[in-house]
Amino acid sequence: MIHAPGPESLRCQDLVIGSGPGGALTAALLAEAGRDVLILEEGRCLPLESCEPFSIAEILQKYRSGGLNPAFGRPKIALAEGCCAGGGSEINAALYHRTPEEMLALWSKRYEVRDLGPAEMEPHFRFCEEALSVCLTPGETPAASRKLAEGAAWLGWRAMEVPRCFRYDGGAGPDGSPLGTRQSMTKTFLPRAISAGARLVTETRAVTLDHQHGRWNVTLARKDGAAGPAAAIADSVFVCGGATETPALLRRSGITRHIGDSLALHPTVKVVARFREEVNHEYLGVPVHQVREFAPQMTLGCSVSSLPYLMLGTADYPGHRERIRAEWRQMAVYYAMIAGPSSGTVRNAGPGEWPNALVRYRLSPADLRALGLGLRRLCRLLFAAGAVELYPSISGLPPLRSEDDLSRLPEELPADRTSLMSVHLFSSCPMGENRALCAADSFGRVHGVPNLFLHDASLLCTAPGVNSQGSIMALARRNTLHYLETR
């Protein structure tokens, strides 16, 4: 699967930098259209089965910086990004949403993105859904996940089961849950791209881009100084490194206009809930329910709830450790995630060929209040679902044991005592014809730069308020087809 290059320069028509959902899809469509395609991937090429999902091995193998590159600000926000062939699709929950129509309308109006109506996007969403086997869980969903739906029903809030990019094989796990395979990029579009002739070069990073004499010269570096190609030469370059690495590469290359100035996240606060009955076990599948009553500004959901994550989620409650360890099967991790107006920046930090993307994110008081409101709503819902004890991730707070205790939760999350995280990053190079706001045009071509395209999460104009893989892939297909039609 991997092309093992010598020390020569690599030549291609289309260079795709990054092999996550945007890059893999772009490469497959270009290669299938007969283009000579080279894919550069900074991480290793590992099979999906190389480790247990959401395990410590997965963090070591497939997370960027081992998951230890936070967004700096007050408070800091822990970020998780993939760094391997297939990118984020290899480590995420594979939950699939289409971009909410109100977001498409906002992006069309404010950012002046052309041809972005629901009808125009429909074939692109449908294509992705068929290719990724997007479907609902065919059997019983995890009990911890169903608690969200139960609580929402009590309160009259709208909840839904979110479909996944997953191919079920008809088998069942030890607990009866349906088995199958996550349809990540190493299972879908990367093999398609390679069988259509694309070459994949891994553990190689694009250091800078330089446009000379009508071609792109891309300086490359191998990790730890290993031997490898020094450069790639391409007619067109598609940068698909994700919302932090894409702007970092462009800025290292001297392309800076509206690049890395408007990073958006879904800041997320978590609560561990304990119920009377068992809701968790060793083989608990991916929770699939979300409460969308307050969407897209706010979503409530359930997280991975294995014992290590339960213990992490309750690290602020050392006096309760033994009980949590003993009763972990009655416990699960839940979250409130917001799509607020705060924004951040991406810059480069560190010397040499491997500088790191430095992310800063300023969480506004309004967003801290929104997170406080989200936390209160989540706690209320969990009590309605039968929770007997809640552990919000705020240090210095005692566990909550009834709805009366909700008054102890602060209106605005205290920046110095709250643990926040985000697995969704976007909008660092927004698209659109509004040049006062946008880095790239309506189809991902960087304004004022020839044959340079962005096909990843960085293009999304704002935080979409939903898991973003569907939006990224639909836009990548739309933009790739436009490129093939108009080049």
Place this chain on the structure above:
Amino acid sequence: MPARLFPYTVSALCYEIAGAHAASAGEDSGNELAGPYNDIARFVMRQHRRMPRLLGVGIEVATILFAFAALARHGALFHRLPPARRHVQVAAWTASRLGPCRDLMKFYASLVILALYSRRSLAEALGQPE
């Protein structure tokens, strides 16, 4: 010694944090949470090597300051303190009014917790190439 101070301090921190979890779990935790914690320290050092360079240097400097804070307060570098003194030092930094002190303890506690409660698969995970 100066070059080894960082790994010595990290190792001592891992032993202190993991040991506190094992102590609160009591005997029914079996061998899962029991020492020695060299595997936990290896995991933390490996994660530190993977951090963005500037952030990794920041953690290293803060950890060395932590080690010397023990010297100033208890008369010995952190890794040379007896367990009870180590416990006092970690508790003081965890509850400190200074955000960076709390953040440093949170950083180590998060990594140790993740590794300690993933112990069944930790050895295999650490066997993978970096």
